[in-house]
Each structure stands twice: as C-alpha cells, then as structure tokens.
Amino acid sequence: MVLELTARCNNACSHCYINLPEDDVEAMKSELSFEEIKKIVDEAVSLGALWFLISGGEPLLRKDFSDIYMYLKKKGALITIYTNAALITNEHIKLFKKYPPRGIEVSVYGVSKKVHALVTRRNHFDKTCEGIEKLLTAGLPVRLKATILRSNHKELQKIARWCQEKSKSSFRFSPFLHLRLDRNPQKNRQIISERLTFKEIIDLEKNDPVRLKALEKKCQRLDGATQENKDRIFKCNAGVNECCVGYDGTFKLCTSLVNGGCTYDLRKGTLSEAWNIFTPKVISMKTDKQEFKETCGKCSFTSLCMWCPAHADLETGKLDGHINYFCDMTLKRYHEYRKDPPQK
Numbered sequence: 011m012v013l014e015l016t017a018r019c020n021n022a023c024s025h026c027y028i029n030l031p032e033d034d035v036e037a038m039k040s041e042l043s044f045e046e047i048k049k050i051v052d053e054a055v056s057l058g059a060l061w062f063l064i065s066g067g068e069p070l071l072r073k074d075f076s077d078i079y080m081y082l083k084k085k086g087a088l089i090t091i092y093t094n095a096a097l098i099t100n101e102h103i104k105l106f107k108k109y110p111p112r113g114i115e116v117s118v119y120g121v122s123k124k125v126h127a128l129v130t131r132r133n134h135f136d137k138t139c140e141g142i143e144k145l146l147t148a149g150l151p152v153r154l155k156a157t158i159l160r161s162n163h164k165e166l167q168k169i170a171r172w173c174q175e176k177s178k179s180s181f182r183f184s185p186f187l188h189l190r191l192d193r194n195p196q197k198n199r200q201i202i203s204e205r206l207t208f209k210e211i212i213d214l215e216k217n218d219p220v221r222l223k224a225l226e227k228k229c230q231r232l233d234g235a236t237q238e239n240k241d242r243i244f245k246c247n248a249g250v251n252e253c254c255v256g257y258d259g260t261f262k263l264c265t266s267l268v269n270g271g272c273t274y275d276l277r278k279g280t281l282s283e284a285w286n287i288f289t290p291k292v293i294s295m296k297t298d299k300q301e302f303k304e305t306c307g308k309c310s311f312t313s314l315c316m317w318c319p320a321h322a323d324l325e326t327g328k329l330d331g332h333i334n335y336f337c338d339m340t341l342k343r344y345h346e347y348r349k350d351p352p353q354k
Contacts, residue, residue: 011059012254012265013051015078016041016067021094021130023119025159025187025204027266027324032071040258044074046277048081050255053281061088061112065265067257070097076105088112095141096134103148113151116142120162121172128161146176153179158214159187159204166214183218185211186316189324191268205335208342215343222347225314229348232310240307241296243319243329249293253285261285263292266320269329295319295329302330305337315340 018037019029030037042050051062062082069075070093082089090113106114118138120126126135145152154173158166166183173181185206189198206214215221237245248263255261261274261284272292274284297307306317307330316336319329326333 011054011061011252012063012065013047013078014065014067014254014257014265015047015069015072015075016257018071019066019068019094020071020096021068021132021134023130024161024200025129025157027188027190027201028192029067032068037257041072042255042257042259044077044081046259047078050259050276050281051082051085051087055085055087057282057285059087061090063090063092065092068094068097070102076101079105079111080109083109090115092117093141094130094134094138095145096137098141098144100144103144103150106145106150107148110150113153114145115153115155116145118142118154118156118169118173120165121168122165125162125165129159142176151179152177154181156181156183157187158183158185158206160206161204163206163210163214167217170218183214185214188266188316188321191266191324193324208339211339212343212346225343225347228314229344232314232344233348237308237310237312240303241298242307243295243297243302244293245312246318248318248320249289253289255281261288263289264318264320266318266324269320269323272319272329297330299330301332305332306330311340311344314344 014028016037017028017030018032018034019026020032021029022031023029064079069091072078079089089111091111092115095116119129120135123133123135126138127133142152142154154177156166156169156173162169163185170181170183187201187205189201215225239245244263248267253261253263254265255276259275259277260268261276261281262268263272267273274288276284297303306322309315317333321336322331322333323329325331
C-alpha cells in the first residue's frame with residue numbers, strides 16, 4: 011500500500027504530477043488526520059498488507075510524520091520512504107537508526123546548484139546534499155535515483171556518477187513524465203515542455219550499458235508475444251497486489267488513477283469494502299471501443315510503454331484513450347533495441 015501523507019512539497023519541481031505549495035491551507039485541511047491514518051492502517055494490516063510506501067508530496071512536511079512512522083513499525087510493517095532529503099534532521103536519523111525502514115529513496119535532480127534549482131525551482135541543493143549525507147553516514151538503506159527531463163538531461167552522466175559514488179545501491183533513472191493528477195492545464199503544459207524527444211531518450215539509454223542490455227533482452231522477449239482480453243482496460247497489477255491511499259483519503263488502485271469512476275472515498279466507507287468489492291469491479295472494466303481493441307488492447311509492448319488506463323485518462327480524459335507520444339516512443343525504442351525486428 012502506498013500512503014500519500016500529503017500533496018504539499020518544499021520543492022516546486024516543474025515535472026511533478028502532484029506537488030502543491032508547502033503552506034497550502036486547503037491541502038492541509040484535506041489531509042488525513044493521524045487518527046484517520048491509524049484506522050486505515052489497522053484495516054490494511056488486518057487484510058494482509060505487509061509493505062507500506064510512505065510518499066507525498068514530501069512526507070516529512072507532516073509534523074506527525076514520526077508518529078505515523080512508528081505506528082506502522084509497531085504493526086510490523088515493512089516501510090519504504092520517498093523523500094527529497096532536504097528536511098532530514100538529526101531526530102529523523104535517530105528514529106531511522108533505532109527503527110530502520112526497509113528503504114529510503116531519494117531523487118537527485120542535479121549535482122550542481124544551477125541544475126538542481128532549475129528543476130526544483132527552489133534553492134535547497136545544499137540542504138538536499140546534507141540530508142543525503144546524514145542518511146548515508148548513518149548506514150541507512152538509501153537508494154538514489156533520478157527523473158530526467160529537459161532541464162537536467164545533459165547532466166545525467168554526472169548525476170549517475172555522483173549517485174553511484176555515494177550509494178552502493180543500484181542507481182536508476184526515468185525519462186518518462188506523466189501529467190498532473192489535478193489536471194492543472196498550466197502545469198500540464200510545463201510538464202509537456204519538459205518531455206524529451208524519442209532521440210534524446212534513446213541516446214540516454216544507449217549511454218547506460220546495463221540499461222541498454224536489459225532493454226535489448228526485453229525487446230527480444232516481446233517478439234511473438236500476444237495480448238489476451240483485448241477489450242479489458244486494466245492489464246497491470248494495480249488492484250491485484252497493490253493499492254494507494256491518497257492524502258485526502260481517496261482509495262486508488264495506483265497513485266496515478268484519479269478517474270472519478272475508479273476511486274473510493276475512505277472517509278465514507280471502509281478499506282475492506284474498497285478492496286474486496288469496489289476494486290474487482292474496476293479491474294474488470296471493459297471497453298467496446300474498436301480503436302482500443304486494435305491498438306493498446308492487443309499490444310504486447312505494454313511493459314516497454316508508459317500506457318495504462320490511469321495515464322490515458324490524464325492525457326486524453328478517457329481510460330481507453332490512445333496516446334500518440336507514448337506509442338510512438340515505444341515503437342521507436344523497440345525498433346532501436348531489437349535487431350531485425352519483425353514487421354508490426
């Protein structure tokens with residue numbers, strides 16, 4: 011289960027799909043209280059939940075973060091935390107050393123003040139580096155990663171080298187951006203402007219030998235693959251072995267799925283009902299749209315593509331919508347990494 015503690019963040023990243031200002035009063039009013047979170051956690055554990063991902067926004071903005079964390083630990087949960095590390099304090103370090111999380115993942119947007127500020131629109135570079143150093147010095151399980159966009163893609167090799175020198179855990183990056191959960195048109199235009207071209211993405215991937223080898227193997231395995239249930243919209247593990255609870259109590263199959271017909275208000279119902287009754291109805295949804303059946307519905311490249319009903323809804327307003335950018339990008343990458351590919 012993903013627990014989004016807040017949508018607020020101390021950064022204002024140009025590519026982010028959720029962030030709101032850290033002092034956003036309306037966002038704070040909408041956030042689940044500690045008591046509401048405890049109730050949800052109790053029910054989740056009783057249903058068999060073992061692993062919890064604490065996310066945001068920036069979860070450390072919550073003044074009761076430590077209380078929430080400890081409540082999960084006392085329940086025996088395995089906990090992973092997503093943070094930008096700029097708010098890490100000595101008290102957090104003491105907490106994590108005494109009650110270690112399963113993992114702490116930190117996004118690194120640049121290894122220079124200029125690039126970091128260009129992406130985050132805040133001057134938190136020094137605080138971020140300090141937070142990362144505190145976590146690493148404490149011997150905590152830190153994994154460094156990066157989202158690569160137009161503002162920082164020329165610094166990827168420096169970011170990768172910096173992260174690999176800092177942490178023994180494998181470094182990963184993603185150049186794929188999806189649109190805002192709140193559908194803010196101005197911010198969506200900003201995200202689209204930060205997307206890389208197909209050639210830029212391929213160039214980045216080719217410069218990473220480990221990633222390139224994995225992609226070549228994946229493309230080999232895709233040959234001859236077929237997709238069953240062409241009319242079925244949901245083909246992923248969302249709602250099968252994972253789910254998400256938004257900061258406002260919205261139950262979702264995954265973090266990106268905000269379509270009104272696919273969400274459930276936990277403030278008006280129970281997690282048990284959401285998981286056992288509501289979720290099966292969502293994941294069994296089908297479409298009679300012929301275009302879908304002839305494109306995304308039968309495509310075997312979904313593991314290489316960003317397409318999913320959640321992203322389709324954010325891009326087109328339809329769960330079964332076709333996204334040209336995703337499709338073109340996937341086919342170009344496939345033909346680049348697959349030697350002598352068959353005609354599609």
